[in-house]
Amino acid sequence: DFLNALHEIVPAFGASTDDLRRSRLNGMVDCGDRHKHIYQRALLLVEQVKVSKGSPLVTCLLEGPSGSGKTALAATVGIDSDFPYVKIVSAETMIGLHESTKCAHIVKVFEDAYKSPLSIIILDDIERLLEYVPIGPRFSNLISQTLMVLLKRFPPEGKKLMVIGTTSELSFLDSVGICDAFSVTYHVPTLKANDAKKVLQQLNVFADEDIDSAAEALNDMPIKKLYMLIEMAAQGEAGGSAEAIYSGKEKIKIAHFYDCIQDVVRY
């Protein structure tokens, strides 16, 4: 069966997967059907690039609220493909560079990919690559023009390339015209109460009688924030209780958990 199980991670031969792994600090757990569906579809596109003759270039955008799991998902697809060249392009490695240098860096990644028969490039947090800020709005048109051309330029004959983009600013990308440059777009959502419950069960830090109310309080929370929240609550009101909770000796007090939600959620 072509589709691997969701949390089994098969490292690709020849591809440096360190960066990719680092993008999934809290591992990959089952957090609901939508996340699973996107993963499966993305892997079908991977196959299409590999076998089809008319698709030397396939581009796919993962969009959704901040912390919803886009980068972890993209990294997992990259890892689970058996492509020899998998590369993540992120603003983290280009801090403070001039836009033209960033631009050259991005082009270089594509040029390298063109040398490999099968490649995946992850454009992580495209709004950050574009130095986007909503006031104005301002952004690097140099980089946005470059991306729009790269997202449509075919690799040389015989080479195949998949590009996965991630963003939490869909409407900005749309207004720039970058969305249209992607063939396919998937929305990565926050967790619903029952998705959150699944995650909490796997984490096992709540008493059984609290797990439903906790999950309910987590309704509509992005998965990344959920992890931060659990960590905060695990310290306990007066500090010092984290070890006991992670080792299973104690459970998180639901009242303190509610308190922590106040600090994290902005109204």
Added chain:
Amino acid sequence: DFLNALHEIVPAFGASTDDLRRSRLNGMVDCGDRHKHIYQRALLLVEQVKVSKGSPLVTCLLEGPSGSGKTALAATVGIDSDFPYVKIVSAETMIGLHESTKCAHIVKVFEDAYKSPLSIIILDDIERLLEYVPIGPRFSNLISQTLMVLLKRFPPEGKKLMVIGTTSELSFLDSVGICDAFSVTYHVPTLKANDAKKVLQQLNVFADEDIDSAAEALNDMPIKKLYMLIEMAAQGEAGGSAEAIYSGKEKIKIAHFYDCIQDVVRY
């Protein structure tokens, strides 16, 4: 008869047609009357440039939605003319260059053309050449001024030049004033259901009883997106079925085809 059949491609003597051919990755099929009409009219303009004394410069704009076939059409006209100098100017070969360098590059292509008795220059995706982005809007005024002058400047005595532009941002070009600089403008449309049906018949990937519903679902789709969609659907729901379908052993499942449309079309 001066007009060649639509999908017969006669390479021009002395003109490098590699770039042009690469622009038609999925070949040229019959996809309806409007595309055919535009092709014929464009060839008449080619003849006018060749024979007329008062028209040393003819300029023609192909505009239409993204993926409607503009570049492929322009490339085909370029190939089917028997002009010794046919050149495509595209943002792909100028990624990351400064606007003044791009400008110089474009001027160079025109200067070269002026040396040939008969030339065609394709300005592909003019909005991209202008580094256009709708926010602001921003674009290179240097390049837009250059194009406006080049589109009106006569070649030296005895030389003839045809310029074909393509764009999917007509109203932007209009507001810049570039549209007025073209003598003629043709609208390249998306496919209607019956146009799509013609294409599907030629591709032969659907069961006979599904072809009408498939074509109906493709109503108003640009031809480029149609090809991408067929490729996606051909993988099958669980992957792996592409070869069987292209070899004719299997047909695309219409239900899965509908699914794929969801991923590709944005509402």
Added chain:
Amino acid sequence: DFLNALHEIVPAFGASTDDLRRSRLNGMVDCGDRHKHIYQRALLLVEQVKVSKGSPLVTCLLEGPSGSGKTALAATVGIDSDFPYVKIVSAETMIGLHESTKCAHIVKVFEDAYKSPLSIIILDDIERLLEYVPIGPRFSNLISQTLMVLLKRFPPEGKKLMVIGTTSELSFLDSVGICDAFSVTYHVPTLKANDAKKVLQQLNVFADEDIDSAAEALNDMPIKKLYMLIEMAAQGEAGGSAEAIYSGKEKIKIAHFYDCIQDVVRY
């Protein structure tokens, strides 16, 4: 009689008229009273500059829709004057130059003119000299300031200068304040049906019974577009008929002529 006949072209001694002649690719035909009137008035200004003591500088603006014949008119006045220095300043010869270089070039033309007792400078397509684009709007303020000063600066004692500007963006020039810098302004119009008829009679490419309907269809067309249209129609529906028509053996088919109008006119 001081006023020369409209289409007789008398080259001036000592002035290079090559550029000027090239601006009238389709020659000068009688195309109605307004064009003739403007020509005569412009020649009166030429005389005023020559004989008057209080007018060492006279400036005149020809404005009107794109293709209405402004440049050809200005060039004709320049040729028909007997002034030793007649120069056309056009964006065509300054493509891609930096605004400060263009500015220097323009100033140089004026400085040269100041050395001749009698000079005419044609500032062709002022909006293009200013790198104007309606979006924004943007334009070179450096060049516009330069023009505003040059249009008011008297030549040195004993020297006389006439400046003729052309533009199809009157309201822009007005909002910049350049219009006020010209002493006189003339509007160069499109052709009315009866003006067009005059031109068609001189071209002799329609059957007698078609000439009125053809002229009617050309109502409100600029003269430059009229010429392009005739060339297109002369190819015939299937190409190849141009020679027969220009040699008078055949006439343009009125139905095909209507078709061509569709391609050229934008609604």
Added chain:
Amino acid sequence: DFLNALHEIVPAFGASTDDLRRSRLNGMVDCGDRHKHIYQRALLLVEQVKVSKGSPLVTCLLEGPSGSGKTALAATVGIDSDFPYVKIVSAETMIGLHESTKCAHIVKVFEDAYKSPLSIIILDDIERLLEYVPIGPRFSNLISQTLMVLLKRFPPEGKKLMVIGTTSELSFLDSVGICDAFSVTYHVPTLKANDAKKVLQQLNVFADEDIDSAAEALNDMPIKKLYMLIEMAAQGEAGGSAEAIYSGKEKIKIAHFYDCIQDVVRY
């Protein structure tokens, strides 16, 4: 009597008055009470600078429509003062310079003035010095800041300075805050019919019976435009009559005069 008669021009010792004289190409005629009043007041300010201890710096702005006689007036005050340093600062001598160079030039003129016991600086056409254009609006803030400081900075002890500015863009200067930097402001108006009549009588180019109607037609015309109009009309309808008119042998035909007004006035 301190106040000189209006059109007597007494050159100042030691001051180069060539530039100043060139600013009054058509001489100074009596053109109504307002012009005379402004001239007298300006001369009183000249005296104030000279004799008062508390006014080492007096600044005065002449504002009014284009061509109303501001520059000629300012130049006349400069000439009629007996100040050793009288200098006109104009955009004409700074064409194409960078704003910082212009700025340095202006500062230099003030520094020079500070060395003379009594000085007059004419800042001619301040909006042009500021490179003002209404679109945007745009202008040089560097120069405008410089002027605002210079207009308030006292000369060194024992030195006296009068600054006369001219502008036809009062509301712009006002919005920049430059108006407030001037101590006194005078409005220089267009001519009323009876002012125009005075001028026409002195020029003597109309038949007696036409002079009133001509003056009426000139109501609200700036004096500079009046001179241009007379020159145009003096050529006659068919050219060639200028000499006869200026020598008094012929008079301007009133009908042709009305025609010329049409060309000059914009509605």
Added chain:
Amino acid sequence: DFLNALHEIVPAFGASTDDLRRSRLNGMVDCGDRHKHIYQRALLLVEQVKVSKGSPLVTCLLEGPSGSGKTALAATVGIDSDFPYVKIVSAETMIGLHESTKCAHIVKVFEDAYKSPLSIIILDDIERLLEYVPIGPRFSNLISQTLMVLLKRFPPEGKKLMVIGTTSELSFLDSVGICDAFSVTYHVPTLKANDAKKVLQQLNVFADEDIDSAAEALNDMPIKKLYMLIEMAAQGEAGGSAEAIYSGKEKIKIAHFYDCIQDVVRY
């Protein structure tokens, strides 16, 4: 007990706390429950960073009106943590530097922190770091992009980092998107009358019968302004009384105190 008493200051081993101490010019007094609560929560986050495995990076924003005590609070948390690397990033040490130099400086502080197992970085007055001004608004997008990336980038494996930001321009930070980059946000308020009373009691500069009215008049005042006001009032109406008041010999006159409030508060 993990939580230290509020005003006891325990200097950290190895961390330079001079800058931090200088940020608390008026010491730390008990000024109400909210300030105390924030301090305690911040110390819990300090502990979380130290013990948790899933939280190598915790970010916390202190926002509130100008002078409400944000910087003093952040500095106190830094001092009271036992972290070897505690650094304050402030605009004061980067006056007049180009934004790219500031950017490099900030990055350097983070890179240094990444070398220490446990670090705290205080980004003081983020709007000033961003060179924010409400008109426009304008700000350094280079620095804001840099902060957004740094606030999300994990330190290298095995290293832990806490970032504390302060700002009095929450809505600006929000519109830039920097707020979302912080995991937790606390609002630092002005003082209520009863909070102010606590502070006044500790300062002991009012007569007992005046202390309630004085506290009432200080309702809604930021703590920093309160200190300035007391100093002003302590001079007395005619000057010279400060020493007597601070030594306890005299008390501040309540009427003069009300007067001083008028000067300090803007309506």
Added chain:
Amino acid sequence: DFLNALHEIVPAFGASTDDLRRSRLNGMVDCGDRHKHIYQRALLLVEQVKVSKGSPLVTCLLEGPSGSGKTALAATVGIDSDFPYVKIVSAETMIGLHESTKCAHIVKVFEDAYKSPLSIIILDDIERLLEYVPIGPRFSNLISQTLMVLLKRFPPEGKKLMVIGTTSELSFLDSVGICDAFSVTYHVPTLKANDAKKVLQQLNVFADEDIDSAAEALNDMPIKKLYMLIEMAAQGEAGGSAEAIYSGKEKIKIAHFYDCIQDVVRY
């Protein structure tokens, strides 16, 4: 008594007071209670800086209409303090400099002040230091950021600094956020009729019976404009009477005085 009489000027030891004195060209007269009150309060702040331990930095803004006496007041406070370092920062000495040079200059003045135990810095006409112009509005954000940091940065331990700013653009400073950076703000008003009367009595240029009407006409006039107006009126209608008036032999004619007001006041 700590407070010196208003118009007695006691030069400070060691401080260069030439610049300061030059700022009070017309001396200091009694012009009403508000001016006196501000002067006294400012001197109290001077004392506070000197004696208080918690106030190493006190900042005070004088704002009011153009010409209301702000600079003269600030200079007088500087002179009347006995501080060893008193410095005025004015746009006059930085004409035409680049904003970064100005910025460096301002920082230098502060750095110098930090070396003196007691210092006063006058930031004169802050809007001019910021190169402010209402159109746009435009101003130097570099300088405004620098001022905002300098106005809050404490001098090194043991040093004391008072900063006095002046401005006639309060609402601009407010919108930039510079007002909030000052601890105290005083409004310096125009003169009321009875304030003006006091000044006129001291000047003694009107007949006794005219002084009340003259004062009435001066209601709401800034003191600087009052001085200019008296000088103008003192020339007399036909010039030449200034000496007689200042020597007391003649008085200003009230009718001519009213005339002069027309020239100076803009409606």
